[in-house]
Amino acid sequence: xxxxxxxxxxxxxxxxxxxxxxxxxxxxxxxxxxxxxxxxxxxxxxxxxxxxxxxxxxxxxxxxxxxxxxxxxxxxxxxxxxxxxxxxxxxxxxxxxxxxxxxxxxxxxxxxxxxxxxxxxxxxxxxxxxxxxxxxxxxxxxxxxxxxxxxxxxxxxxxxxxxxxxxxxxxxxxxxxxxxxxxxxxxxxxxxxxxxxxxxxxxxxxxxxxxxxxxxxxxxxxxxxxxxxxxxxxxxxxxxxxxxxxxxxxxxxxxxxxxxxxxxxxxxxxxxxxxxxxxxxxxxxxxxxxxxxxxxxxxxxxxxxxxxxxxxxxxxxxxxxxxxxxxxxxxxxxxxxxxxxxxxxxxxxxxxxxxxxxxxxxxxxxxxxxxxxxxxxxxxxxxxxxxxxxxxxxxxxxxxxxxxxxxxxxxxxxxxxxxxxxxxx
Numbered sequence: 001x002x003x004x005x006x007x008x009x010x011x012x013x014x015x016x017x018x019x020x021x022x023x024x025x026x027x028x029x030x031x032x033x034x035x036x037x038x039x040x041x042x043x044x045x046x047x048x049x050x051x052x053x054x055x056x057x058x059x060x061x062x063x064x065x066x067x068x069x070x071x072x073x074x075x076x077x078x079x080x081x082x083x084x085x086x087x088x089x090x091x092x093x094x095x096x097x098x099x100x101x102x103x104x105x106x107x108x109x110x111x112x113x114x115x116x117x118x119x120x121x122x123x124x125x126x127x128x129x130x131x132x133x134x135x136x137x138x139x140x141x142x143x144x145x146x147x148x149x150x151x152x153x154x155x156x157x158x159x160x161x162x163x164x165x166x167x168x169x170x171x172x173x174x175x176x177x178x179x180x181x182x183x184x185x186x187x188x189x190x191x192x193x194x195x196x197x198x199x200x201x202x203x204x205x206x207x208x209x210x211x212x213x214x215x216x217x218x219x220x221x222x223x224x225x226x227x228x229x230x231x232x233x234x235x236x237x238x239x240x241x242x243x244x245x246x247x248x249x250x251x252x253x254x255x256x257x258x259x260x261x262x263x264x265x266x267x268x269x270x271x272x273x274x275x276x277x278x279x280x281x282x283x284x285x286x287x288x289x290x291x292x293x294x295x296x297x298x299x300x301x302x303x304x305x306x307x308x309x310x311x312x313x314x315x316x317x318x319x320x321x322x323x324x325x326x327x328x329x330x331x332x333x334x335x336x337x338x339x340x341x342x343x344x345x346x347x348x349x350x351x352x353x354x355x356x357x358x359x360x361x362x363x364x365x366x367x368x369x370x371x372x373x374x375x376x377x378x379x380x381x382x383x384x385x386x387x388x389x390x391x392x393x394x395x396x397x398x399x400x401x402x403x404x405x406x407x408x409x410x411x412x413x414x415x416x417x418x419x420x421x422x423x424x425x
Contacts, residue, residue, distance in 0.1 A: 001051075001104075001360060001363045001364045002101070002104060002106070002107065002360070002363075003194050003329040003359070003363065004035065004101065006210065007031075008032070008035060011032065014107065015028075017107045017108060018107070020114045020325040020326075021105055021107060021108060021325050021326070021328075022116070022325070022326050023104060023105065027100065027103075027104065028104075030100055031097070031100050031101065031104065033123065034093060034096055034097040034100060035097060037093055038090065038094060038097050041086060041089060041090045042090065043095060045083060045086050045087060045090060048079060048082060048083050049083060049125065051407070051421055052076060052079050052080065055072060055075065055076045055079065056076065058072055059072045059073060059076065062199045062393075066330070067134065069377060071422065074363075075396075078284060078410045082411060088318065092275060093268065094139045094303055096215045099212065102206070102212055102213070102364075103212065103213045104335050104359065105221050105328075105330045105331070106209075106330070106331050106332060106357060106360040107406070108325045108328065108333060108334065109297070109333045109334040109356070109358075111322075111329070111334065112322065112323070112324065112325055112333075112334050112335075113322055113323075113324045113325070114324065114325050115324030115325060115326050115327070116134075116321075116324070116326040117324070117326045118324070118327045120321050120324035120326060120327070121321045121322065121324050121327055121382075122322045122324070122338070123216065123319055123321055124319075124320040124322050125319065125320050126317070126318070126319040127312060127317065127318055127319070128284070128311075128312075128315065128316065128317030128318065128341070129309070129317060129351060130317045130341045130343065131317075131343065131399060132234055132350060133343065134403075137344050137398060137401060138344060138396075138398075138401060138405075139274070139275060139276050139344035139398065140275055140342075140344070140346075140393070140397040140398050141275040141276070143401055143405065143407065144170060144395045144397060145343070145400070146405055146425065147169075147170075147405065147406075147407065147423055147425055148167060148168065148425075149166065149167050149168055149169050149170025149171075149173070149423065149425070150164055150165075150166060150167065150276075150413060151164060151165040151166075151167050152164045152230050152274070158214040159280075159281075159400060160261065160280075161273070161280065162265065162273075162279045162281075163280055164276075164279070164304050165197045165283060169417075169420065169423045170393070170423075172417060172418075172420075173393055173409075173413070173417070173423070174390070174393055175395070175416075176264075176285065176413045176416035176417050177389050177392050177396075178283060178285055178389050179416055180310075180313075180412065180413055180416050181258075181285040181310055181386055182256065182258060182285060182368065184190070184223055184309065184310060184313070185256040185285070185287065185306065185386060186256065188309075189254070189306050189309075190254050191254040191255060191256035192253075192254060192255050192256070193254050193257065194233075194240075194257040195238060195257060195258075196230070196233050196236035196237060196255065196257050196259055196261075197230075197236055198229060198230050198259060198260060199227040199228065199229060199230070200227065200228055200230055200235055200236055200239070200337055201225075201226070201227065201228075202226050202228065204217070204235060204236065204239045204242070205218070205235060206364060207238065207239045207242050207365030208234060208235050208238050208239065208331065208362050208363060208364075209236075209357075209360065209361060209364065210231065210235065210393035213330060214330070216264065216357075217231065217261070217263060217264050217265075218231055218263070218264060219262045219263075219264060219280075223359065225235065228261065229262035230259060230261065231262060231263050232259075232261050232284060232286060232383075233257040233258075233259035233261070233284070233286040233288075233381040234288060236257075236259075237255050237286060237383075238263050238288055238361055238365065238367075238381050238383065239287040239350060240255065241253075241290060241365075241414060242365040242366060242367055243298065243365070243366045244366075244368070245366065245368045245369060245370055245376055246290065246368065246369040246370070246379060247369070247370060248292070248369045248371045248372060250352045250368050250369075251290060251291055251292045251369060251379070252289055252290060252291040252292065252299055253282060253289065253290040253297070254287070254288075254289055254362040255285055255287075255289075256285060256286065256287050256288070256289045256386065257285070258280055258282065258283060258284070258285050258286075258389075259283070259286065260282070260283055261281070261282055261283070262280065262281055263279075263280060264280065264364050265278055265279075265280060272296055274395060275393060276390040276394040277349060277390075277391060277394060279390060282388065282389065282390040282391075283389040284387070284388045284389060285385070285386045285387055285389065286383065286384070286385060286386065287303055287306060287307070287354075287382075287383065287384045287385075287386045288381070288382065288383050289303060289381070289382040289383075290367065290369075290380070290382075291353065291379065291381075292358065292369075292379075292380070292381045293358070293377065293378075293379075293380050293385060296356050296358065296380035297334070297356060299356070299380075299382055300334060300336070300354060300355070300356040300382055301383045303354045303382055304320065304336045304338070304354045304384070306384070306386060306387065307338055307352040307354060307386050307387060308320070308338065309382055309387060310387055310392075311338065311340060311351070313410075313412045314392070314395075314396065314410045315410060315411075316395050316396070316399055316410075317340070317341040318338055318339060318351070319338075319339050319348050319388060319405050320337070320338055320339075321335055321336065321337045321338075321339060322334075322335075322336055323335040323336070323337055327344065328355070329353070329355060331355070331357045331360050331361055332355035332356065332357055333355075333357060333358040333360065334356050335353060335354065335355040335356075335357050336353075336354050336355075336357065337350050337352065337353050337354075338350070338351055338352040338353075338354075338385075339351065340391070340392070340395045341356070341395070341399065342395060342398055343398045343399060343401075344398050349391065350391075351385070351387050351388055351391045351392060351395065352384060352385040352386065352387050352388065353384065353385055354382070354383070354384030354385070355382065355383055355384065356380065357380070357381045357382065357383070357384050358380050358381075359378040359379070359380055359381075360381075361381045362378040362379045362380065362381055363378055367381065368378050382400055396409075396410060404424075405424075406422050406423060406424040406425070407422065407423040407425055408421065408422055409421050409422060409423065
């Protein structure tokens with residue numbers, strides 16, 4: 001959530017930023033109008049309550065003096081009704097204002113390229129050279145089915161479309177990958193490993209910005225409590241310090257976790273209907289950081305390098321993109337995407353997204369720290385995929401495929417595969 005006072009004090013200069021983020025300016029006008037109405041009502045209610053306090057004292061003095069206070073009591077009762085009506089109106093206005101404020105995205109950092117969509121993203125760098133095949137490379141789903149390591153048909157039978165079973169060495173490869181990723185994050189990059197809940201409250205989803213705007217993208221439980229299956233472990237990890245004040249000397253704090261992720265993929269009908277790219281359930285290793293506001297953009301650059309190191313050790317070609325203002329996620333102030341080379345599609349596809357959310361999530365979730373001067377301030381939160389495991393499996397199957405249909409295991413994963421160097425039919 002944005003800093004309301006800052007927005008209202010700098011509305012004119014922020015207008016281009018609102019437009020760059022694709023925000024409907026009618027929504028911004030509603031935000032302004034609700035804020036002004038709310039502010040005026042608060043002043044009116046406070047003045048009326050002061051007047052009621054004066055009347056209460058006058059009534060008490062008359063009663064003490066043995067004088068008739070009937071008229072004053074009647075006037076105070078009428079005033080009380082007016083106050084109650086205005087309090088009700090203020091609550092309604094505050095609810096509307098809070099809702100509008102909660103669906104306005106974070107504003108982009110000045111370093112973010114301005115654009116409408118993914119076509120305006122800017123390539124920052126590339127690593128590795130896509131392999132030249134002397135045969136026609138197959139898509140990963142064909143390879144997985146032929147090797148009997150991915151079973152989409154039975155996944156659909158059990159759970160519906162966009163679910164699957166990993167089988168035999170396919171399951172081993174998935175497990176090898178996330179163990180390798182976690183070991184790298186923890187042993188070499190300084191992250192603390194966590195295991196998180198996969199069901200969270202609506203308040204938790206609100207804290208990271210998924211609610212209320214993106215409720216259609218999740219799976220929710222029915223029952224006495226409204227709980228949601230996490231779309232990413234960013235949600236529980238970021239909220240780990242919600243409603244807390246962190247000792248500033250502990251910053252930056254690095255957390256990482258493997259978790260299943262659940263997404264309804266609303267609005268993606270017809271896209272990536274085959275394979276591992278777009279599933280309702282998938283595993284992902286997440287990185288989350290809590291940083292000092294003065295150093296959060298340095299931490300973002302480090303996080304991107306942390307994700308890149310995984311792809312480099314796997315020897316998978318990739319590129320890094322700086323996302324445009326129109327393509328960034330709701331909570332982000334700046335985002336880099338890592339896209340891995342997918343031979344059968346002859347293109348790069350997203351495998352990691354690393355974002356600095358500045359104080360946007362921290363304001364919603366009340367994540368604060370005490371600085372060196374003893375002042376309590378909002379922390380900056382960052383998150384990134386390190387990596388999406390299923391998409392990494394897809395990249396390995398396609399980039400490491402052989403003409404006979406077998407898959408060579410990347411060298412760095414062989415120890416995690418118990419010495420197995422190749423998946424064969």
